[in-house]
Amino acid sequence: MRRPSLQAGRLAALAPTWQVEILAETTSTNAVCAERARDGAPEGLVITTEHQYAGRGRLDRVWEMPPRAALASSILLRPSLPAERWPWLPLMAGVAVARTVSGRLKWPNDVLLGPELKKVCGILVERIETPTGPAAVLGIGINTSLTPEELPIPNATSLQIERGEGAEEVDRTGVLVTLLGEIADAYGLLTHDPDELAADYLALSATVGMRVRAELPAGGVLAGTARGIDPYGRLLITRADGETEAVGAGDIVHLRPLT
Numbered sequence: 001m002r003r004p005s006l007q008a009g010r011l012a013a014l015a016p017t018w019q020v021e022i023l024a025e026t027t028s029t030n031a032v033c034a035e036r037a038r039d040g041a042p043e044g045l046v047i048t049t050e051h052q053y054a055g056r057g058r059l060d061r062v063w064e065m066p067p068r069a070a071l072a073s074s075i076l077l078r079p080s081l082p083a084e085r086w087p088w089l090p091l092m093a094g095v096a097v098a099r100t101v102s103g104r105l106k107w108p109n110d111v112l113l114g115p116e117l118k119k120v121c122g123i124l125v126e127r128i129e130t131p132t133g134p135a136a137v138l139g140i141g142i143n144t145s146l147t148p149e150e151l152p153i154p155n156a157t158s159l160q161i162e163r164g165e166g167a168e169e170v171d172r173t174g175v176l177v178t179l180l181g182e183i184a185d186a187y188g189l190l191t192h193d194p195d196e197l198a199a200d201y202l203a204l205s206a207t208v209g210m211r212v213r214a215e216l217p218a219g220g221v222l223a224g225t226a227r228g229i230d231p232y233g234r235l236l237i238t239r240a241d242g243e244t245e246a247v248g249a250g251d252i253v254h255l256r257p258l259t
């Protein structure tokens, strides 16, 4: 597999909306983007890399990938949003990626692809305090050309795997260009029409309507039926006893569809 480098010229053409910086290699694009934010970088900075070797995942996990086999990017936003709408930033990023790759969403924002709904993208959104106010770093890792042997977990996939053998090579630069367009659209909705963004999220959700098990960060487990998303972006789960709880963080396991 050739795995070509990102094409700087095509990404430079996205200025002034997006200022894309390509690093040959880095620990974590989120870490670099957060540092730039603290140094005063404006909204629209995008840090991407050919090789991220110490990436950060949700719930303190690591996120590593072979050189040029994935698209690791971090996007700096400086949202003027009321505090209660910030938890929608990770869901907004999920909508943008799901649209980019024609995927579905496992709450909060794992992007799933293919008949078996395997994970093709992980998203880590971090809030950064900066001298000019709070900023959001949207960290997005899309498996573009990982082979089955290179996948980090069995229930993962890549765009290339889903295209099938002999298919055209995934154009990483093209994926990033499309992604940034989708981010701009979804961010516009979050700012100006949050109800429509919520409707878009629900339409892409593979979780709502399923029986699920939520593995909570503190160690507990909650099983029930995923009924919807509340105004704070939390997953609403109705237990067998009929009580509904809102989950704000955790790992969701899909059990079987609601009958």
Ligand code: BTN
Residues within 6 Å of the ligand: 027, 028, 029, 030, 031, 052, 054, 055, 056, 057, 058, 059, 061, 063, 071, 072, 073, 074, 121, 122, 123, 124, 138, 139, 140, 141, 142
């Ligand atoms: C997850 O655990 O599912 C989220 C993974 C997020 C990985 C991306 S890759 C680009 C950005 N930089 C990081 O260090 N992490 C995010």
